[in-house]
Each structure stands twice: as C-alpha cells, then as structure tokens.
Amino acid sequence: MQTGDRRGSAGNGYLRTAAASPRLGWNFLKYNFAPKSARPFPPRAICVYVTYRCNLRCRMCGIWMREPDLPPPGELSLEEFNAVFSDPLFRHIEYVNINGGEPNLRDDLSQLAGLFIDKFPRLRTITINSNGLPFARAVSNAERISRLARENGIRLSISVSLHKIGPGYDEIAGVDNAYSRVIRTLRALREMRDRGLFYLGVNCVVTNLNVFDLDQMLEWSRRERIPANFTFAEVRDRFNNRKMRGAIELRNDGREALIRFCRRLGEKKSLFNQHAFRYRELAGMLESGKPRTISCHYAMGSLILGSEGSLYYCPKSKSLGDCRKRSAFEIFYDRGNLKYRRDILLQATCPGCPPYTFNRFELEKDLLKYAGFLLFDV
DSSP states (O other): OOTTSSOSOSSTHHHHHHHHOTTHHHHHHHHHHSOTTSOOOOOSEEEEEOOOOOSOOOTTOOGGGTSOSSOOTTSOOHHHHHHHTTSGGGTTOOEEEEESSOGGGSTTHHHHHHHHHHHOTTOOEEEEEEOOOSHHHHHHHHHHHHHHHHHTTOEEEEEEEOOSSSTHHHHHHTSTTHHHHHHHHHHHHHHHHHTTSOEEEEEEEEOTTTGGGHHHHHHHHHHHTOOEEEEEOOOOGGGTOGGGHHHHSOOHHHHHHHHHHHHHHHTOOOTTOHHHHHHHHHHHHHHHOOOOOSOOTTTTTOEEEOTTSEEESSTTOOOOEETTTSOHHHHHTOHHHHHHIIIIIIIIIGGGOOOOOOOHHHHHHSHHHHHHHHHHOO
16 A cells, blocks of 8 residues: 555544545435445445453443453454455455444454554544553554554554543443543543544543433543544344443433433534534434434445454344354345344334434435535525
8 A cells, every 4th residue: 555645634634635535426316326225335434342341340331241351252353364365355445443342352453453543445534432451452453553554655543532520430331430441531532643643533422320420521532632523322132231221321410411401512513523424313313303314334235343353333233143154245145134134133223323423424325414514504
C-alpha cells in the first residue's frame, strides 16, 4: 500500500474523504437503487470481536461472565484469524472495528492489527473500542498500532468507554478506582492524539445508571477536549445481560430526559458534525416510535466476526455459522441465511433499531437526506 494517501482524522475526516471521493456518485446509486432483498454487496466494513474477555464488571453488560480471565479454548488465535481472513469474502474490506470484551487483554493485539493491514488491501480505517485498562498495555498498543497505521496510510481511531464522570463510574464499572485509571489512560492517549497519531473519543452508553448525568459528561468532554459519543445500552444475548434489564431500560422520566438531550445535540448542525443528524433521528425514534430512516452499514452489506469464529450480519443477528468450519463466503451468501437476513433482519428488526453510527458508507447512501437536514431540517 502507498503511504500517505489515506491519512487524517478518523472522526470527521471520513465525511471529507467521502465528499471528495470519485466513487461517491456511483456508491450513492448502487446503495439506493439495488433492491433491499437482493444479494448483499461484498462487505466493506467488519467489526471483529477479538475477545469476549473483559476486566470490568459493568452493571449493564455481562459479557465478562461469558469467558474466564484467561483465553478460552475457543478464542481465535492469530493463525486462525489469518486463515479466516484469507477467504475471498473479505477482499473488499475498507474499515475494521476492533472490539471486545477488552481488546487490550489479548497479548497479540498489535500483531492482529498488522494482520488486518496485510489481509485487507483496500483498508482505509481502523477503529479500536476499549475500556482503557490496563493502562500500560492500552498506551503501548496505541503507540504500536498508530505506527503501523501511519506507515500504511491508514486512519486510526480509538474510542474509550466512559459512562459517568467521577467516582460514580466505579459503581457502573463494578471495579475499584476504575474512573481514576481510565482518566489516566485518556490523558496519555490525548497527548498522543495531540501529536497527530490518531483520533480519540469517548463512548458513553446511556442507562438508568447515568441518564441524568449526560450534561456533566458533555461538559467534561468540552473541558478535556475529547469528543463524546452517546449510545443506548441494549439487551443482547451476546452481552449476556438479560438479567440486567433494570439497570438498562429507561423509565419514563429517564426516557424524557434522554429525548431532550438528543434533541439539543441534534440542533448543533454543521457540515462535518454528522452526529447531529444521528441524534435527531434517535430523539424522533424515542419520542414517537417512528421507524428508522437513517441507513445502516450492516444492512448495506457489512458484517461481524465473533472471537470464536461465528459470523453475524449485524449486532442483532443470530450466528450464521462458524468460519473455522466453513468458508465465510459460503456462510454470508448461504440461501437460508439470506432469507433470514431479508425476512427477519431487514423487514422486522431494522425499522426499530436505533442508529449508533453515521459513517462514510452510510453517508454515501444518505447523501440527499443529510443535505436536506443541513439545508432545510427536514
């Protein structure tokens, strides 16, 4: 790959890149006029859960109860990831999200990032979702992976989970001194960010435990110069959190507070603040139950790979098959799986699924919607 042709911020930079892309018009036509029920396009984005292990004990996520602290026998090794990603299904990948569990619990995270760069010749962006702990490994991996990304002209973005400001975060995270340790990591990463090494943000998952503290989070974000992204906690089997509904599902007063908060964020329109578009959509879905109108890159053909080798169409998809036992291409395009995608996911699940991203691929499809939002607020 050529170094230097794809560098820049992975935050708002992807909107600038998409706007300048000569493929923008073609992708707009392709994604808008292909039938929804048709065979999905080859995936351009993938979320890889590199581990389900986690060193926090969060009150809205039980993923840490799925696996012990040591690597489970079923967790894909570096060699197994190499074999899986040799499949032709992945040759068009441009965007990789490294997720968990806590990715930094893997001893080979930087090697995995190097593997993704080697296996995906079209790769443009790597994002890493982390809880910021342990400190030393989070910082050293950021340094190593940012160097790999710069050498290959790839954007790097790191998002650290932070759900409340102050010691109250320890109660949510379920471990002592979580807040002080995460802040230490964030400030070290911010110093690296300021040297131009990567984009840095925090991700705040909204639950009953913090819904009335979101303005404080927003003020902290402004003061610390670290952008905050807000998403909603959800009950999912993969998160092993069905027994945590009381902490997750918002009550009436909390729901109203969240609607007002999203409304305010949705009013902060500017050309490269794509999140305002998304927050306005979230507010409308919460307030009136209207169906989703913003596109989803998973519905456009992206996918998820679990740490045990299972393939998924999206975060709400059932497991489609094990990539260690069958070709990922065959699983993705299996006739029965495509029927499930069309009848269950696209028709029944997608309309009520809240948008947590508005990335380059989604912009390509929703270009006119976004322009209308900016110009006419329609």
